[in-house]
Amino acid sequence: MSDGLFPLPRDRAELSPGAWHVPDWLSLDEQRELVVAAREWAAPPAGMRHVVMPSGGVMSVRSVSLGLYWEPYRYLDRLPDGTAVKAFPAVLGELAARAVRDVYGPTSLPDDAYDIGLVNFYDARARMGLHRDADEASLAPVVSLSIGDACVFRFGNTETRTRPWTDIELRGGDLVVFGGPSRLAYHGVPKTLPGTGDPRTGLAAGRLNITIRASGRR
């Protein structure tokens, strides 16, 4: 996407204590490689699907779990129908470790702490309500990568689904990391901005989000 003749630099920003937005963190090559990989992850068996909430509501985002299978509100070793979950790819562990070092500096977190990938695909109508990532036994920072269409990313507080919150525009290539006092903050995606993605990533439409987490089982 372009800001016109004079692209404005976007600065790294702390959304709340311990939560950082790092614009343009992934190179175009890395985005391309992740799009190719995501197509494989999305394919059956154990491929991309709409998650059904306990209320019966169906999430508009389509997701695929890697490493462990997430369903609200727990992680399973296998899918509910017994199918094996796809393995957690080394590339996601490496990206997460690099992101954490980049944002917080040297850390005592083992490089292999990360073991869960949740890959979300948003079509033009998809969104994600405010929620907390609270099903992990580990409080290692959550690492979130965006590719494709921009979106409005809402980062709230740890107490309630209501204000105060901060809305930012997340674009393809951006990184968000939230740990420390913000690890359990509510966050969500009220809308995407269709048609804003860079087709050179290989993603012709929509938004891909890859969230990398540590289960605490390692």
Ligand SMILES: O=C(O)CCC(=O)C(=O)O
């Ligand atoms: O799509 C995003 O940027 C956020 C995804 C998310 O919050 C989640 O998977 O829990």
